[in-house]
Amino acid sequence: MPALLNTADPDFKAGFAAMLAAKREDADDVGAAVADIIDEVRARGDAALVALTARFDRTDLTAETLRFSETEIDAACARVDPAERAALELAAGRIRAYHARQMPEDALWTDASGAQLGWRWTPVTAAGLYVPGGQASYPSSVLMNAIPARVAGVERLVVCVPTPGGAVNPLVLLACRLAGVDEVWRIGGAQAIAAMAHGTQTMRPVDKITGPGNAYVAAAKRQVFGRVGIDSIAGPSEVLVIAEGAQNPEWLALDLLAQAEHDADAQAILMTPDQGLARAVAAEVERILPQLPRAAIAGASWQAHGTIIITRDLAEAAALSNRIAPEHLELCVDDAEGLAAQIRHAGAIFLGAWTPEATGDYVSGPNHVLPTARSARFSSGLSVLDFLKRSTLSRLTPAALAAIGPAAVTLAMSEGLPAHARSVQARLDDLPPLPRP
Amino acid sequence: MPALLNTADPDFKAGFAAMLAAKREDADDVGAAVADIIDEVRARGDAALVALTARFDRTDLTAETLRFSETEIDAACARVDPAERAALELAAGRIRAYHARQMPEDALWTDASGAQLGWRWTPVTAAGLYVPGGQASYPSSVLMNAIPARVAGVERLVVCVPTPGGAVNPLVLLACRLAGVDEVWRIGGAQAIAAMAHGTQTMRPVDKITGPGNAYVAAAKRQVFGRVGIDSIAGPSEVLVIAEGAQNPEWLALDLLAQAEHDADAQAILMTPDQGLARAVAAEVERILPQLPRAAIAGASWQAHGTIIITRDLAEAAALSNRIAPEHLELCVDDAEGLAAQIRHAGAIFLGAWTPEATGDYVSGPNHVLPTARSARFSSGLSVLDFLKRSTLSRLTPAALAAIGPAAVTLAMSEGLPAHARSVQARLDDLPPLPRP
Structure with missing residues (x-):
């Protein structure tokens, strides 16, 4: 059985914190x-x-x-x-x-x-x-x-x-x-x-x-x-599916299992305000699991790390999602764009139930190398920026140096770096006649 | 005396390689x-x-x-x-x-x-x-x-x-x-x-x-x-000044010394095709050094790491600069923009002799937290991007899934991830009637 949490339960806070803190990977010291x-x-x-x-x-x-x-x-x-x-x-x-x-x-x-x-x-x-x-x-x-x-x-x-x-x-x-x-x-x-x-x-x-x-x-x-x-050092993969309403429980169960089949350290989480939907998805997972060629791996992941969280509403789900900062986030809800606007930390967001996470692994176009283990709080998926770097450019005219150079001299002296100050002052001493502003 | 290299010398290649490989910092194991x-x-x-x-x-x-x-x-x-x-x-x-x-x-x-x-x-x-x-x-x-x-x-x-x-x-x-x-x-x-x-x-x-x-x-x-x-772990700071023509040797000497006064591990390099200018700048450094409040530090840096490189021409200087990938690069030449176009790796580029590096430390506007120790080959100075992260977004329609989903099914099966394939196929099996394209 996966973990079942309900935000209405008095021990929810402790259970959620334990899930966030859980290490899913043994780091071999090699x-x-x-x-x-x-x-x-x-x-x-x-x-x-x-x-x-x-x-x-x-x-x-x-x-x-x-x-x-x-x-x-x-x-x-x-x-x-x-x-x-x-x-x-x-x-x-x-x-x-x-x-x-x-x-x-x-x-x-x-x-x-x-x-x-x-x-x-x-x-x-x-x-x-x-x-x-x-x-x-x-x-x-x-x-x-x-x-x-x-x-x-x-x-x-x-x-x-x-x-x-x-x-x-x-x-x-x-x-x-x-x-x-x-x-x-x-x-x-x-x-x-x-x-x-x-x-x-x-x-x-x-x-x-x-x-x-x-x-x-x-x-x-x-x-x-x-x-x-x-690039970043990748940890085990994870998906968070937020769902409500008339969703197909089989689709959602397959999305959770697609994550779970990666490896036993992978994590699949379902979050919904709808207890009936949660039960239906959980039942679908149990039904489908034995049919999978990778049932042993997916089952191990689902047992150890699979989690279903019942929330009061979608706003609460968005707030909890921001604490998880999931690598993959599926929004299978009526107003996916509205919910996405409340999401602050996620590697990749999949909008609507016609966008299973697996399409992002292969063919949608966005990168599938994404921040894991809550690092979407401070990092992004792979992009062209990872293969580019930026040189800053500056050119001062004598007039520009006259305008801003004295402040540099002041700050260099206050930081105890007099050669910095002199390198600017020597130019200020040699300024050509400037047009009056 | 700083190191003096001339690209025309038969042992230049070895001397330049030694400079590139030199570690300027003892890493304490703490x-x-x-x-x-x-x-x-x-x-x-x-x-x-x-x-x-x-x-x-x-x-x-x-x-x-x-x-x-x-x-x-x-x-x-x-x-x-x-x-x-x-x-x-x-x-x-x-x-x-x-x-x-x-x-x-x-x-x-x-x-x-x-x-x-x-x-x-x-x-x-x-x-x-x-x-x-x-x-x-x-x-x-x-x-x-x-x-x-x-x-x-x-x-x-x-x-x-x-x-x-x-x-x-x-x-x-x-x-x-x-x-x-x-x-x-x-x-x-x-x-x-x-x-x-x-x-x-x-x-x-x-x-x-x-x-x-x-x-x-x-x-x-x-x-x-x-x-x-x-952010990146900063190493000792460095400047490369590329100069030619009727430059003021005192200005260039002060720019080198401004770098050298940071600490004894800092490195200041002058590169020029003009042997006369090189001699004049070196003489100015020796003249000014004893006047500096931080003469001991700047002198130690200049003795240990200061380098003057005589090149055949500016194109050769640009090519060598790209191998150094300097943190700070001053282009004190007649056509600074033309030379900058040949620069591929540099943290910050300062165009023209009215733009001393020290203005970039304080008041120009670009960031002074820059890649050191040749890391400008693959990284950039600090920027707003270091405090932002990107979530990718995708939403497939039934028609889009019909168009690209089968390829995802094929690739998932070929990678041995059948639950991935089924999560897409289940939707393809339930597609609503689509308008003919």
Whole structure:
């Protein structure tokens, strides 16, 4: 049975706080092992990658075969079923169109003092994308990471994907092709992160690394952060479905189970003022669960983390949602836009019951890399901005310096930085004759 | 003597690579001590803050006096010299005007499938700003951190500033007032970061923490990251001045020394194709250095990290600048805009010799919290975006789901996530009659 909370109960506050505070993931401390792997890759380069790949992925490579050849990628792409190719192409096109709208604009203006001010966006030169191997090797994640980088104008886009036991997912390679990835390497784990951050004899380093991974990959990303940029470290996934009225309980149950089937740490929450709907959805979950191929995983998630919360009304549901700050938020209510206006913290909002969360995982267009574990309070999903950075611009004229320079001199002196003050004062002392304002 | 490199020399490549790789900062490993402090604050709250402040800042406080009262802030503000107040007000106004232009726009559109897509920006609810005490207690940093948060719409803005031995900088309190800070606490170090991240009996926790600090503060920010958002961890500051032609060598020397006086780890670099100018600037540095109140610090920085690089031409200087990715870049050349167009990685660009870097530290308007240690390759200075996050929006109509849903079903099945597929298929099975396209 999932947890059942009712905001009318006297112990609701404690139960809700316990749910918020619950850790759904055991953090393995693999920091020392990862530091050793990074040192080994820095010291020995390709030779370390070959040795570590033989050890961890049971795959024998050479410095020459660490990277997929174009011929190998072509051959894998040719093996993809036409319906799957068409679906991936539809997804790629829609993700590209959505992210193209995110491109920010440069700015330059002249203010009242005569100072020219502004900023300019430029792309990261080289980005690396980690793609897990095995069961969690998702072509959709390749699209969601690589396409924003390409839209941003990243020049060189590298993918690392392990091939444990030699297993290659042709859809992943096709997704790389469709997204315009330049290099695909068959390496994984902390060694792949180390190679992308530091480079080897055959791989040039990148400037930013994104993409999901296991505890070793996450620890490696933390350790190379600073030398390169990284995206956020993803935790277990979660969905909150807020529902009322004449909803189809089967649809809502499937949305909860779609989240639960990700892994046993995933969390699915239903919030509704309608006790009858809550009972109906819970019954549908129990009915459908045994039919699912991933019933064991989905069942474990639903038992351990599944939660149904009865609220007084939708306004209360919105307020509780803002405390959860869910990664995915489905609003299956009559006035979804009205309810959305009360939402302050959520990674992705799905409006209305015709917008199941799974469409956002694949084809709607917005990114599916989203803030987990309440981090939507302070962070956003992946976007083109993750592959861009901004240089601020300023140009003072002599008149502008005359207007604002003396304040800089005053502040520099008050902060005990006299050379700062002198660098401005020397110019003020040499001002050309200025037109009277 | 600073390092002198010439791109025409056969050993330039090695010398430049060594400069890029040089670590200018010893990272003290204070992680374990900081973890203990955080645990203590979490366990005992205000009592821990009182005890730790007595120990580290030699200041006796109670739970009631951890926070500055409005009366205390009023009294401190009244002590500020009118010229300093006017300078701070000018700076605050200009920083506010610049950052107001950074506010991003929401978006919502309907695509060809009938899907409504878009995003919405919302502010972080509560932000905390760390302000170092003692010598490096800079009112300008209060403005640079607090004003973007206020412009972004942050509801509650908290400042922590230690008062070692009871010393209070009235300008810091005035800067808090001018920037609209809601709460000012006289605590510092890792205990202040812990309090802002976890809250105490008297301090409610925040969602995001920004601001500079020593090794303890930096380690604490790393450790609470995830529970709250943080800004980047700042390293030692640097400036690159690219110059040519009839420049005033004294001005350029002062700009280099303004950087060098920050601390002995700071780095000042001059790059020019003009050997005569290089010699003149170097001579001016030597002439001015002994006159500076902070001659010991600036001299140590210039000796250890100061570098003059002679390039073949400005295009080569731009290419080398892109490898350095400087925090501050001054372009003291005839066609500064033309040269800026060749710059790909820089935190802040100062165009023309009438725009000394120090104006950017105080009054120009762009932020002075900028990426250090080559991280301008992948990150940007502080902005309103650091206090905002984006929720993506999607609403599918039955017709849109009919158009794109089948591709989601195909991809979910190919990724082995059948409940995802069923959540879409269940709706496709129940589609109402659709108008023919």
